[in-house]
Amino acid sequence: MDLTFTPEQEAFRSDVRAFLDERLPKRLSDKVRLGKTLTKADHEEWHAILNDRGWLAGNWPKEYGGAGWNAVQRHIFEEEMTRANAPRIVPFGVAMLGPVLQAFGSQDQKDTYLPRILNGQDWWCQGYSEPGAGSDLASVRTSAVRDGDHYVVNGQKAWTTLGQHATMIFCLVRTATGGKPQEGISFLLVDMQSPGITVRPVVLIDGQPEVNEVFFDDVRVPVGNLVGEENKGWTYAKYLLTHERTNIAGVGFAQAGLEHLKHVARCELDNGRPLIENPHFAARIAQVEIDLMAMATTNLRVLSQAAAGQAPGAESSMLKVKGTQIRQEINALTRVAVGSYAMPFVSEALEDGWNEEPIGPEYAMPATANYFNNRKLSIYGGSNEVQRTIISKSILGL
Known part of the structure; x- marks a missing residue:
């Protein structure tokens, strides 16, 4: 059921297919083919192989270490990855946070976090949903109160996918309560090793602890970890969600x-x-x-x-x-x-x-x-x- 592609695009497909045939470990493709649970080490191994080839972030511009692929190339790459039973690229750093930082982050944030996403130093998770704010995301109540050079964060996030593996989390937090709910939300980057963070796995119906609850109890986050402007996080959140929904x-x-x-x-x-x-x-x-x-x-x-x-x-x-x-x-x-x-x-x-x-x-x-x-x-x-x-x-x- 392939669509029609140009000779140049088919040549790119051949390159991707040859790379996967040569570099994709059979142990990993067998686990994917049989529906077996992939460990954190499995994902990290495959991410490192892709990054070595320069193909981990096909959606990123080359100036940030990405492949700079166009839409058709990304489509072909995804087709070939699934055909070969390759592990999925964990999306939180590469597909979600990366584009947000490139569009709205400070230069220091770009210089610090984008390379760490590619080389595997940071494993990101997404802190959006809460017990009372799922699809109604503007109702987030996790608070971030400015205290000198830090924000003090209190609250709870829910359904945090692969949060048990994460070293960092990007969060929507409430920094103001006046006006429309969307107007008081900020976008904050938080170290998961910070004192006051507790992660509790949630076992799903398939028996796997894929998602988690994350609790924040007086967690101190440097002000430099604020992405963009304070109270403008809803704009960045929507930008991320449009890309996430396309990928879904x-x-x-x-x-x-x-x-x-x-x-x-x-x-x-x-x-x-x-x-x-x-x-x-x-x-x-x-x-x-x-x-x-x-x-x-x-x-x-x-x-x-x-x-x-x-x-x-x-x-x-x-x-x-x-x-x-x-x-x-x-x-x-x-x-x-x-x-x-x-x-x-x-x-x-x-x-x-x-x-x-x-x-x-x-x-x-x-x-x-x-x-x-x-x-x-x-x-x-x-x-x-x-x-x-x-x-x-x-x-x-x-």
Whole structure:
């Protein structure tokens, strides 16, 4: 289902494919293919390999150490990464904070943090959501009160993905209470080793502690860690979220998931014949493939606009909604396709050191874990219901 690319773009694809064939460790690609849990060391190993090639930050300009790729190159790179079962690039430093610092950070912040993101010295997590401020992000209550050369931070963040690994967190904090809620928010960079920070893992339905609660109790943060202007953080937060929502579309992940679904449907039997020959099931696969092709085209158009200096607007919300729907449908169809193998789900079987007998064929192993874990896709980054409101206001004028 590839789109049509120019000879130069196909040559770039060949370069990426050759690099992955040569440098992607089989141990890591096997873990991704089988849906096994990747450790922090696994991610760091792959990030270092990509950074050595200059390909960790394809979305960054070359002046900051990025690859300076255009939208089509980034699309091709994502396709090839998922085709090869490469670990995803952890997005918080590279895809989220990096662009914000490049656009709004001080020169000192750029000089300090951008190289550390690339060389792995800092592992970032995102401090946006709170127990009372999820999709209604403007309701954040974590406070930052100026005290000389520091802010004193108190409050709680929720659903902090991979926060158990993080050395740094970028946070939305409330620095003023008057006026509209959006007008009193600031964007702060916080060292996770600071006294007063407590991290508590939250075990999800798939058995993994992927997200965390982060508590701040009189945490002192240097004023120099404020990004941009005080009380202007909502502008920076929206800038980050538009990029995050575009990335959440996950075209490459959906394409890889679709190919895996087709493989499962060819292997599993329905009344003695491959499931993929069942007209009803084949029609559902065809529909999701059509939707994915349309989304891939739209994603390229939005990325092209971003490359021209335009921050994605409501289009990123459209991609977020459609992208999550497609990925969840692929997960659901795969779980249906593996049949009874989806039932005996043992989360420990996806971790290093599991030596018990396999539960079903290899292709069935990640089906239930992916189904459970990706239920979150329509919630995080701003729930799909909220995205539909953004679309209706921005495009339809409702």
